[in-house]
Amino acid sequence: MPLNSKIPAGQMAQKWTDYKDHCKLVNPANKRNIEVIIVGTGLAGASAAASLGEMGYKVKAFCFQDSARRAHSIAAQGGINAAKNYQNDGDSTFRLFYDTIKGGDYRAREANVHRLAEVSANIIDQCVAQGVPFAREYGGLLSNRSFGGTQVQRTFYAAGQTGQQLLIGAYQALERQIALGNVTMYDRHEMLDIVKIDGKARGIIARDLVSGKLERHFGHAVLLASGGYGNVFYLSTNAMGSNVTAAWKAHKKGAYFGNPCYTQIHPTCIPVSGDHQSKLTLMSESLRNDGRIWVPKKQNDTRKAKDIPEDERDYYLERRYPAFGNLVPRDVASRAAKERCDAGYGVGTSKQAVFLDFAAAIERYGRIECNKQGDHNPALDKAITLGKEVVKEKYGNLFDMYEKITGENPYEMPMRIYPAVHYTMGGIWVDYELMTTVPGLYALGEANFSDHGANRLGASALMQGLADGYFVIPYTIGNYLADDIRTKAIPTDHPEFVKAEQEVADRINKLMSIQGTESVESMHKRLGKIMWEKCGMARNAKGLQEAITEIQALRKEFWSNVRIPGSADGMNTELDKANRVADFIELGELMCKDALNREESCGGHFREESQTDEGEAKRDDEKFMYVSAWEYKDISNWELHKEALDYEIMHPTQRSYK
């Protein structure tokens, strides 16, 4: 099937307006007869469910957690971008568009990104109206800060808990629709298959995780807002339950997977402390507003940070990228940290860490506070004490989190940080309307591939999730459903529902019957190790080929030797995990295949074979200016389709932050 991205004609800045003016509408009486299924209740899913419920559609929302409020968007720390230009620093819709395309290393679709920039301002308005308590200035207006890859201050935030506050806003809007009877909530439910009838998505098979029962649910359309797949690496900043299962089932039912190899490794995470580690914790990018990153100039320097004098420190980001300094994009910052550690300059017991140091910021803020008090020549102690208060107000919860995990006080000594898997730019391929290659099946938020190209800028994930849910899907879904108003609800004893449920049941029975010797967790760790070593921060052809072979072997082992205790009739968290890990294994293979195919470096995808003399990522626009959209054929067998990226506005150049 040829890919049609359905980008509207016309001027870039007019496309979305024109689309909205001309897309089909569904009248209120008809909306009441149309059912929409939404899988996932993070920012994208909850905002979509609330908005579609308000519009009058009958919505069924599903999440695997015990409450919609726990979706992993809750953990986003730093902020949300919007082109408001409240700081009068020259920001505009165009600049946000420009920064996002450039930050994505020219691998995102222009029209989608422009739309994202256009609606960004509405998101902030909507959230404030809902009562999201963003940070404010003393004059009562909203406060902003800087994030990586930009030279303006456009990030709105609520301390280090922006995702939490935005999700609570969307969750409350969703609960209101539940109370009004417009949305039915299915918590502790996992989607285990898509049901297709006459080529269209018409429902899902879900497992009630408490009773263990399989359920059939009909929908005129199905929306996947099921998040990203970073947990394929086992260790990531994702929540333990974050998984690819919903997206993967859709993929196996005909939805192409876009750019699976584009993974974001976040530069500032708390380093791994041992084999027991179950997840990694992020230290927000916002810390790079004030923290300076450095390593000792001497290799294998074991002195304490405070014993290393200023002129023996290498502030390598400031040195290499003077224009952006510590605020280079994530992919650049991560690679630079890896480069220093690999070269023997890492710190801490593992030597796989760099310092993130707040001493200078504490002193600077302290002096400002002293000035405010009229003390223009303060003692250093006093400045430091007051400066700590300022830093505490800005980042207190992050500093506390750091101390709880490491037992070290970051007000007194620099944090030790290292890159970790954080986000996946790749995802289900969607067109301009967010529809996948399966008619009636949509993907929103991190689950789709569309807006971030090969690297996502900080504070853009929250923006995209809410843009998709509040401001895009409410329009685009009407354009499809308007032709579906005559379709009556299909009874779930339809043969396609019966068949899909049987397949899910067979797979569960098969998993339960293996009764092998190795736990799901242990196999997941092994998968993660292969992925991190061979499809992680740096990739090469040989490693990727090896990884594919190893993953295929692991898949066989999994299906013959996994051990799942208990039974399938009732709550069984090991079975839930096994269902997810089985899908991660298949996905891992596709990621390596995609990474192998893309013989260029771009954004978060770094092929060692393709770098500049200075070790920066080197794109190959001649050969790879396309989106890889993979069609599932059979186990280990995919067909590659290419969506060419035609840049109308931007002129792709070697990305530079120097």
Next chain:
Amino acid sequence: MEHYNMNLTLKVWRQKNAQDKGGFETYQVKDISSEMSFLEMFDVLNEQLINEGKEPITFDHDCREGICGACSMHINGQAHGPWAQTTTCQLHMRAYKDGDTIVVEPWRAKAFPVIKDLMVDRRAFDRIIQAGGYISVDTGNAQDANNLPINKDKADESFAAAACIGCGACVASCKNSSAMLFLSAKVAHLALLPQGEPERMSRVTNMVDQMDKEGFGSCTNTEACEAECPKGISVQNIRRLNSEYIRSVFSGDDK
């Protein structure tokens, strides 16, 4: 920070399902590193149980960074264990020493029935939110955000209340199983903002009614909730809720 290893005795509540009576089982774990989180110690125990062919212990958890509110263990009689303002997932094993015995139970409250082992059903909280824990504004109706300046101190106070993660430790720590801290945090979050003003009266009465219906107990001001709350939600919010409630009941405003 010096790291060390420890051996521990764990007494853990096991319960097959809501109907089962349940009881404690005792387990030994060895070579637990002080660097592990409390849940990672449970991962080790579960791996051990699986290898012995037994069923692992079911517990709620997801983000493992103290923000989703899923984790919920009652540890040696304290919700989320011994560290102040810390969720179970952020509690680390350096809080314990070699040879310790640790007793782990689920949240105990009539409104939070046990699903399995340490996992409970907290959907009563969602229903309390459904009763009024929101501002009724449909998508697409908002004015420019900066048209509504909000006093910074009020905004900060509202944020501090909105930081509640809905974990239920307040209920589990209260001898009456009251949900007042949770409820008051939501009421305060919204009442402190001008956007919350139009529904201020009806919100508080509807939410309190729902709380009563769910079978949570009443508040007798013992303040155990505040002491155990991992997010430092203040009992000041309960005082605010009481005055909001009185104001609502006596104003005769439409509900």
